[in-house]
Structure formats: C-alpha cells, structure tokens
Amino acid sequence: MSFAGTVIQWQRERGRHGLPWQGSRDPYRVWLSEIMLQQTQVATVIPYYVRFLSRFPTLKSLAEASQEEVMPYWAGLGYYARARNLHRCAKVVLDDWHGLFPENANDIASLPGIGPSTANAIAAFCYNARQPILDGNVKRVFCRYYAIEGDTQKKAVENRLWDVAWQHLEGATDNIDMAAYTQGLMDLGATVCTRGKPACGVCPLADECVARIEGRQAQLPTARLRKSVPQRQVCVLILEHEDRILMYRRADKGIWGGLLTLPEFADRQACSSYVQHSLGESVTAMPLAAFEHVFTHFRLHIEPMLVHAKAMPALMPAAGDSTDHTSRWQWVELGALAESALPAPLKTLLTGYFDAETGVASDTPRLF
Ligand code: SF4
Structure with a gap:
C-alpha cells in the first residue's frame, strides 16, 4: 500500500473523529480551525472554536465586526497576531473575493496570516486538492520516518521535508481522499508520533520508519540549540x-x-x-x-x-x-x-x- 493509502486507512480506523470542525467543507470553518490550532492543542481550541462560531457564524459576520468585538473571543488563546490577521483576512475575502474563499492554494496563501501549509490544508479539506501540509507535527513524523537530520527551521531542511511531502502525493496514481490523508498526518503527529514518547507499537508507518528501525526516535528531529530565555x-x-x-x-x-x-x-x-x-x-x-x-x-x-x-x-x-x-x-x-x-x-x-x-x-x- 502507498504511504498515503496507509495513512488514510489508519485515519479512518484509528484517527480522530467528531471534532467540531470535521465533516465541514466550509472554508470559513476549516480556516478558523486551522488558525486556532496553530501552536495550540485540540482540547484547548474546542471551546474557543465553538464560542467564536456562535458569535461569528459566517465570514461576513466576522468581516463586519470591529476588532474590539473580535478580541474577547480570542483572549486567552495566545499568539494574538493570529486573531488580528484572521479579522483582516475576513475583510480581504469580503472585499476582494466577493466574500468567497479562493479555491486555489496559492490564492489562499496570498491572504493575510495564511502560510503555505495552512493554505494547503484548507485546499485539501475543502476542495480535495492534492496539496501537502507541513506543520510542526508532520515535520516530526517525516524527520523520523526518513531519518532527516538538522534544524527543521533551516531552509535546506524544510525544503527537503516539502520534497518528501510532495512525493507522497505526486507518486500516487490512485484517487486520494485528501481530507482523510491530511487529517491522518495531523492525527499521527499529535497522538502517535509524539515528541516525547512516540507510540511506535501502534504506528501504521512503523515497518518503514528509519528512526524506529535504527532506534533513533529520541534523536530525531534534531534538537535545536536553545538560547537562554531573557x-x-x-x-x-x-x-x-x-x-x-x-x-x-x-x-x-x-x-x-x-x-x-x-x-x-x-x-x-x-x-x-x-x-x-x-x-x-x-x-x-x-x-x-x-x-x-x-x-x-x-x-x-x-x-x-x-x-x-x-x-x-x-x-x-x-x-x-x-x-x-x-x-x-x-x-x-x-x-x-x-x-x-x-x-x-x-x-x-x-x-x-x-x-x-x-x-x-x-x-x-x-x-x-
Ligand atoms: S514508527 Fe515511531 S517514530 Fe516512526 S513514525 Fe511511527 S511513531 Fe513515529
């Protein structure tokens, strides 16, 4: 079975289901969840997501609100530039895209506060686009699976990771359920191939994973040199x-x-x-x-x-x-x-x- 096929099958059988943003192809809801989930755990995000949507149920309602109205619904979630960009992005979509989220990943990535991985995730979830994601969790999975060394923040290492992310999709000839594949990678990184204690015994990628085969899970991804925190x-x-x-x-x-x-x-x-x-x-x-x-x-x-x-x-x-x-x-x-x-x-x-x-x-x- 292909890499993508393995991840999809695992996601359907063992991945996370029933999260409030799953099952929706509405780009507003998917985009909101993706932005909230950056640097933030699912359990923390859920009540914020539900509360935010009940106050701002549509992109238009968000775009037409003032920033002062929006910020209380983000307060406590941290990384507040995300909320400011979210609000700015809603206005741009309303003004420049007639209120409709663009479908092309490059167009999505041109919007405020949306990086390439988030843009690809939105395109994959909403439009089944064959676009790979590469968030922190997925980087960890790929670093271990391929034994890719080096600081994942360095351009050369990141480019290598994007290459393997694309290869999984470009090499596959069968239809790929991109929502299941994208969710599967996220779920594997968050629940199986975790930072401290990867659960290799239940991992669907274990047979081919170089880190597991060589016993190098603890050394990969390569630890970044920590500067002292002022x-x-x-x-x-x-x-x-x-x-x-x-x-x-x-x-x-x-x-x-x-x-x-x-x-x-x-x-x-x-x-x-x-x-x-x-x-x-x-x-x-x-x-x-x-x-x-x-x-x-x-x-x-x-x-x-x-x-x-x-x-x-x-x-x-x-x-x-x-x-x-x-x-x-x-x-x-x-x-x-x-x-x-x-x-x-x-x-x-x-x-x-x-x-x-x-x-x-x-x-x-x-x-x-
Ligand atoms: S086998 Fe272990 S180290 Fe390799 S991807 Fe799976 S959980 Fe991560």
Whole structure:
C-alpha cells in the first residue's frame, strides 16, 4: 500500500473523529480551525472554536465586526497576531473575493496570516486538492520516518521535508481522499508520533520508519540549540473604583496587541509613587504575589499592586504611544472581566482575585 493509502486507512480506523470542525467543507470553518490550532492543542481550541462560531457564524459576520468585538473571543488563546490577521483576512475575502474563499492554494496563501501549509490544508479539506501540509507535527513524523537530520527551521531542511511531502502525493496514481490523508498526518503527529514518547507499537508507518528501525526516535528531529530565555519585569496596577477596573487597550502590534491590559510600571516603587502622587500621600498600594508568564522569546515577571480607590483617579498617559491615549483607557466592570479581551495571565489574576459573579473583592479591606 502507498504511504498515503496507509495513512488514510489508519485515519479512518484509528484517527480522530467528531471534532467540531470535521465533516465541514466550509472554508470559513476549516480556516478558523486551522488558525486556532496553530501552536495550540485540540482540547484547548474546542471551546474557543465553538464560542467564536456562535458569535461569528459566517465570514461576513466576522468581516463586519470591529476588532474590539473580535478580541474577547480570542483572549486567552495566545499568539494574538493570529486573531488580528484572521479579522483582516475576513475583510480581504469580503472585499476582494466577493466574500468567497479562493479555491486555489496559492490564492489562499496570498491572504493575510495564511502560510503555505495552512493554505494547503484548507485546499485539501475543502476542495480535495492534492496539496501537502507541513506543520510542526508532520515535520516530526517525516524527520523520523526518513531519518532527516538538522534544524527543521533551516531552509535546506524544510525544503527537503516539502520534497518528501510532495512525493507522497505526486507518486500516487490512485484517487486520494485528501481530507482523510491530511487529517491522518495531523492525527499521527499529535497522538502517535509524539515528541516525547512516540507510540511506535501502534504506528501504521512503523515497518518503514528509519528512526524506529535504527532506534533513533529520541534523536530525531534534531534538537535545536536553545538560547537562554531573557527575563523582563513589569509591575501592574489593579486600580479598582466602584466595582470597575481601570484598563488600557494596547496598540494592535506587539505582545498582547489589541488586548486590554493593566497600567504598567517599571517596578513596585514606581507604581507606589504614582498612586501616592495621583491619589494622595495617605493612599497605599498593596503588593500581591508576583508570578511569571512565559512568552516564546522571554519570561515576564509580573508584580501586581492593588488599590481600591474611593475617588476617581485621573487617566494615565501610555508610554511610547503617540495615538489618542484617552480613548484607549476604559473602566471594565468586575462582572465583565471573564468575557473581556484580557491576556490569559491577567484574566487569571483578576478573576482569581475578584468574585466576577458578585463584583465583590475577595478579602481586602478598602485602603482609603
Ligand atoms: S514508527 Fe515511531 S517514530 Fe516512526 S513514525 Fe511511527 S511513531 Fe513515529
């Protein structure tokens, strides 16, 4: 049996079925699932996918929404450039493609936020196009199956992997169920040929897999040289006034772009100085437990400070942002925190601290 035939048969018998985006050939639904699944596990994606679709059931409804309306439905899923590009892409399809997703993989890949592997997956799932995918999981399967060495992020290695991905399809003369084949490769990478413990005993590719035959599963794919991760520090101020929190909507670019965040200071000292300067010498900000959040390229050490303000404080300027600052500040009701476009660590911090149902602070006395 051909490589593709083996994968298809395995997918039908043992692959994942019944996921909310499976069985649909609607490119909007497939595209949404593919973007959400980038760098993110299926179990995490499912509730986000269902909630997003219930609010934005069609590409048109997404394209006609504002970014502020979209971001709360992505908040907590991370990699927020995906959401901004998703929204931009919906507008491009509505304006330039009469609201219909293009069918050709190259045209799909020309849209914002869609790389070649995602474009091919959409073309394969929706139009049965013979286009191969090459996401991180599939790279791992091919590296092991063919014993391909080297950093998979390097162009030469990636080109080699694309070559084998194409060979499986170009060499096959029979009809290929591209949806089953594409899903099968994804499923194998995610559930059988896993990073830490590949389950070679139940793998349909085991007979021909060079890594298994040579016992080199642990050495493949070649580990990338890890640079030490820099650490940054920030102090965030939870400024509560009449059951609302002062928050700032970030500019679209960069970390947490487009999301609501707390006022930031270099350290607790700078935060305390601000509080006393703007709210009175007798007012003290209370330090809460610090915690860390890990981004792709750095670790962020977050030190929260808390103030319950009786008086309405003046809004603060945003450092480094030349746009109209005042329009970016807003008060968020405690009861609305869970549904707001907050980054996951801040949402956890705030909803963990405040009772979002009743809007009552958990255990802190009012400080002034
Ligand atoms: S035999 Fe093992 S290493 Fe090879 S593809 Fe299957 S799970 Fe991965």
